[in-house]
Amino acid sequence: MDRSRAAAALDFTYRQYQDTDGISLAVNEEVVGLPAKVKFYMFPGSNSVYTGRLMLDYKGIDYKTVTLMPGPHAFIMLGLGFDTMGVPAVKIDGRRVQGTRAISRALDELWLDRPLFPAEPAQRKAVEDAERWGEELQNATRRIFYCASRRDKAAFKSVMTADRTPPMRAVLKVAAPLIVRLATGAHRATDAAGMDDLAMLPARLDQIDAWIAEGLLGGEELNAADFQIAVNVSALMMSEDIAPFIAGRPMEAYAQRVAPDYKGHLGKVLPSGWLQPLRDDAAARASAGARAAVTAV
Numbered sequence: 001m002d003r004s005r006a007a008a009a010l011d012f013t014y015r016q017y018q019d020t021d022g023i024s025l026a027v028n029e030e031v032v033g034l035p036a037k038v039k040f041y042m043f044p045g046s047n048s049v050y051t052g053r054l055m056l057d058y059k060g061i062d063y064k065t066v067t068l069m070p071g072p073h074a075f076i077m078l079g080l081g082f083d084t085m086g087v088p089a090v091k092i093d094g095r096r097v098q099g100t101r102a103i104s105r106a107l108d109e110l111w112l113d114r115p116l117f118p119a120e121p122a123q124r125k126a127v128e129d130a131e132r133w134g135e136e137l138q139n140a141t142r143r144i145f146y147c148a149s150r151r152d153k154a155a156f157k158s159v160m161t162a163d164r165t166p167p168m169r170a171v172l173k174v175a176a177p178l179i180v181r182l183a184t185g186a187h188r189a190t191d192a193a194g195m196d197d198l199a200m201l202p203a204r205l206d207q208i209d210a211w212i213a214e215g216l217l218g219g220e221e222l223n224a225a226d227f228q229i230a231v232n233v234s235a236l237m238m239s240e241d242i243a244p245f246i247a248g249r250p251m252e253a254y255a256q257r258v259a260p261d262y263k264g265h266l267g268k269v270l271p272s273g274w275l276q277p278l279r280d281d282a283a284a285r286a287s288a289g290a291r292a293a294v295t296a297v
C-alpha cells in the first residue's frame with residue numbers, strides 16, 4: 001500500500017471510531033454463561049481509557065490489562081483484528097468491543113449486576129443521551145489537552161506517564177513531541193478547535209451541574225453517563241487554567257467521587273484570551289448570585 005493510501009485507511013478507521021454513529025456496538029451476539037476471559041486494551045493517561053476502566057471496575061469484572069504505547073497502539077489494535085485503532089477496547093472470550101459507548105453496552109449485556117443503564121425505557125434513553133453528550137465533552141477535553149501539551153511538554157508528560165514504569169516513562173519522554181503531533185492531527189486538536197471548545201465550556205459545565213441537580217448524574221447508583229462525564233470533569237480540573245471555574249461547583253465533588261484517581265497536572269499555559277468565555281460566565285454567575293442574595297434579604 002502506498003503511503004497516502006495507508007494514511008487514508010488509518011484516517012478512515014480513526015474517524016469511524018471517533019464518530020459516535022460509526023461505533024460498532026457488537027452487542028447482539030449470543031453468549032452463553034458468564035464470560036471467562038476479559039482483556040482490556042489501553043494506554044494510561046487517556047480520558048476514554050479511564051472511562052472504560054472505571055466501568056469494568058464498577059461492574060466488579062476480573063480482567064487482564066494490556067498496556068500499549070500511544071502511537072504504535074494504532075497498528076497493534078488493527079493487527080489484533082479490531083475494527084479501528086482506538087482504545088479503550090475489550091476482548092471478552094474472543095469477542096472484540098471498541099469504544100466507551102460500545103463497552104458500556106456490552107458489559108451490561110453480559111454482566112447483569114450493577115447495571116450501567118436503567119431498565120425503565122425513558123430513564124435509559126436519558127442516560128444514553130447524556131452518555132453520548134459526554135463523549136463530545138470527552139473529545140473536547142482531549143483537544144484542549146493537546147492544545148496545552150503543544151505549549152508545555154510537562155503537561156503531556158505528567159498525564160501520560162503518571163502510571164508508567166521508569167523505562168517506559170523515558171521512552172515516552174523522548175517520543176512526546178512526535179506523539180503530540182500525531183495526536184493533534186488524528187484528533188483534529190487544532191488551536192481553532194481548542195478555542196471553540198473553551199467557548200462552549202461554560203454551557204457544558206452548566207449542563208453537568210443541572211444533571212447533577214436533577215439526579216440524572218451522581219445518583220446513589222452510578223450509570224454509564226457518570227463514567228463518561230465525571231472523568232472529563234476530573235481531567236479539566238487538572239488544568240490550572242480551568243480548575244478555578246469548576247472549584248466549589250457541584251461537579252467538583254461529583255468528579256472527585258466518581259473519577260478520583262486521574263493523575264496529572266497542566267500549568268497555566270492556555271492563551272488568556274481563550275479563557276474569556278469562562279471568565280465572562282463566572283462574572284455573570286457571580287452577579288446573578290449577588291442579585292439573588294439581595295432579593296432574599
Ligand SMILES: N[C@@H](CCC(=O)N[C@@H](CS)C(=O)NCC(=O)O)C(=O)O
Binds near residue numbers: 088
Ligand atoms: N470516543 C472514543 C475515544 C477514542 C479515542 O480517541 N481513544 C484514544 C486514542 S485511540 C484516546 O483516548 N486518546 C487519548 C489521547 O490521545 O490523549 C471513545 O469514547 O472510546
